[in-house]
Amino acid sequence: MHITCEFRTLFLISVCVLFLFPAWTIAADSTPDSLLTEKQILKIYYSAPDSALHLLNEAEARHLPDMPLFRIDILRGMVYESQGMYALKAQYMQRALQYDSVQKVPSRKLQVLVRLATTLDRLNKYGEGISVTTEALALARQLKLKVAESELLFTLGRMHRGMKNLSEGYNYMLRSVKLLEETNDVREMARLSTSYGDLSSFYDEDGQNEEAIRISKLRTALIQRMSGMSGPPPGYIDQQYGYLYSKLAYYYQKAGRPQEATETYNRFRSTQFARQPMGVNEIVPYLLLSGQYEKALECNNQWKQLFASRDSVGYDYLVLLDRYARIYRGLKKPVLADAYQLRATVLTDSIYSREKQSQAQEFAVIYQTKEKDMQLQEKGAKLTRQRIYFAAACLVAILFALLLWEKQTNLRKTRQRNRIAARQIDELLVQREELRRAYAGKEKANKETPGLVDDNIKNREDKETDNLEDEEAEFIVSRKRQEDLNEEDRHRFISMENALLADQLFLSPKLNRDDLMRLSGLSKNRLSTFIQEYAGTNVSGYINRLRVEYSISLLRQLDAYSIDAIAPLAGFNSRSAYYTAFSRVFGMTPMQYRETLKEEEEV
Incomplete structure (x- = not known):
């Protein structure tokens, strides 16, 4: 039966392989399948975007099951985002939404919608972005994902603010933070801290300085609450305090509250974040506003070192140059200030030209992508692939x-076998116990009337040999003597075993061959043969058998004890030794025996 089942299994596997083989056949290519994985794409998409796009094209052409089409499009969007091509990212997010495997899985659909919404916000396509965000918001509420719902509400707020609907924008942002204000979940609190930081910045940019300070105080209380929890990763709380104090010191200084600004600045300096490049960058606006130009210059010089290893510069370097111009103007060094201002102007023109070129390149890629889609996405081929995948899934399920x-x-x-074995074990132990009692009773009778027993045996032997020839009589007498010797050894074995059981000597880890020699009165050489003859095993096996038989009663009585706890109580040094001995004696494990007992009780 077992062989038949294995044959049937192998046959079905073979059918699956033959059925799916055409789907695995691809054109010869030097790129191995092991590189066409999501993990590999995520490793290189930022540093080597062209290579990542090549791998994604190969994965799409080969129809690899571990890289479904919707996931390939999402990864393409991430690659184009790393290159600043947000229009292409939006296009691939929209295409990913068209797949049934996205539309019919709410959590997956929400993930794509969130990515698309943030991209449309980045492209300033507020009308389309609000529509997508509203759809995602309804889905997040359906799935009861508070973090996603809060993030989407904040995105709606940013879009309305971008459309100059400040009142509506702040209304959504405040709803976003209110949704998470009572939470005790660390992940949700981290999202709330980020929202507080962004909201305070928006208030500051719109001239609502007191509101920026109020929100920053709410963030302070939140971070204090998070600091008493075990969830945040190392360094996170310090980083949050660093961001908070750098902004709050700036807000206080701007509001004409220099003493509070100084106190907050000192709190910032007490953080580890203040000694990191990002922290050095964050505090410069406060130092400029408070007229601490020397300190601002020192911080700007530290921040500048980060740009030494970069191949190109962008808007962050433009901010660096602008700060140098403001610092040197404050230090009354107009020549240096004008020089940095000129460099900033030249860099601005360069970035603008580069962005124009990048946009032209992006439009060219968009055109090529549309042409490719028209060629590759044929309805018939798509339906054929879906049928193949469906059939393969059915076979795998079967x-x-x-x-x-x-x-x-x-x-x-x-x-079933274990239940039968357990009953046989119980019956065997009962029989051995009865046998021991019978021998004990017989030995007691011999001790009480030893002379009578010996006379009876002698009279019986005399009667049996009276009528026999000398040779026959001698043979019978010899046989009787051998039986008497065997009976004596059997009594010796029973006496030894009773002594072991009576005082539970077999439970001692120190029990050895010398102890058995003392109890049996036999020599070392005779003991091994003696144990083998009457116990059917060697000395170690005999002691382990007594321990295993004793453990049966422990397993029955101490049902709350684990197997690890039973093992030392039965005289074994380890769980593995107990398992080995139990299996060798009874052909099953202690756990199987205990499970059989539970099944018998339930029945």
Whole structure:
């Protein structure tokens, strides 16, 4: 039966392989499948975007099951985002939404919608972005994902603010933070801290300085609450305090509250974040506003070192140059200030030209992508692939069900065998106990009337040999003497075993061959033969058998004890030694025996 089941399983696997083989056949290419994975794309998409796009094209052409089309489009969007091509990212997010595997999985659809919404916000496509964000918001509420709902509300707020609808924008942002204000979940609190920081910046930019300070105080209380929890990763709380104090010191200085600004600045300096490049960058606006130009120059010089290893510069370097111009103007060095201002102007023109070129390149890629889609996305080919995948999934499901059925069948047979073995174990132990009692009773009778027993035996032997020839009589007498010797050894074995059981000497880890020699009165050489003859095993096996038999009563009585706890109580040094001895004696494990007991109790 077992061979038949294995044959059937192998046959079905073979059918699956033959059926799916055409789908695995691809044109010869030097790129191995091991590189066409999401993990590999995520590793290189930022540093080597062209290579990442090549791998994604190969994965799409080969129809790899581990890289579905919707996931390939999402990864393409991430690659184009790393290159600042947000229009292409939006296009691939929109295409990913068209797949049934995205539309029919709410959590997956929400993930794509969130990515698309933030991209449309970045492109200033507020009308389309609000529509997408509203759809995602409804889905987040349906899935009861508070963090996603809060993030989407904040995105709506940013879009309305970008459309100059400040009142509506702040309304959404405040709803976003209110949704998470009562939470005790660290992940949700981290999202709330970020929202507080962005909201305070927006208030400051719009001239609502007191509101920026109020929100920053709410963020202070939140970070204090988070600091008493075990969830945040190392360094996170310090970083949050660093961002908070650098902004709050600026807000206080701007509001004409220099003493509070100084106190907050000192708190900033007490953080580890203040000694990191990002912290050095964050505090410069306060130092400029408070007229601390020397300190601002020192911080700007530290921040400048980060740009030494970069191949190109962008808006962050433009900010660096502008700060140098303001610093040197404050230090009354107009020549240096004008020089940095000129460099900033030249860089601005360069960035503008580069962005124009990048936009032209992006439009060219968009055109090529549309042409490619028209060629590759044929309806018939798509339906054929879907049918192949569906058929393969059905075969895999059937194979899995068959394997599961075989496993359940084998499990039932094993349990049945274990129940039979457990009953046999119990019966064997009862028989041995009765045998020991019988020998004990017989030995007691011999001690009470030893002379009578010996006379009876002698009279019986005399009667049996009276009528026999000398040779026959001698043979019978010899045989009787051998039986008497065997009986004596059997009594010796029973006496030894009773002594072991009575005082539970067999439970001692120190019990050895010398102890058995003392109890049996036999020599070392005779003991091994003696144990083998009457116990059917060696000395170690005999002691382990007594321990295993004793553990049966422990397993029955101490049902709350684990197997690890039973092992030392039965005289074993380790769980593995107990398992080995139990299996060798009874053909099953202690855990299987205990499970059989539970099943018998339930029945």
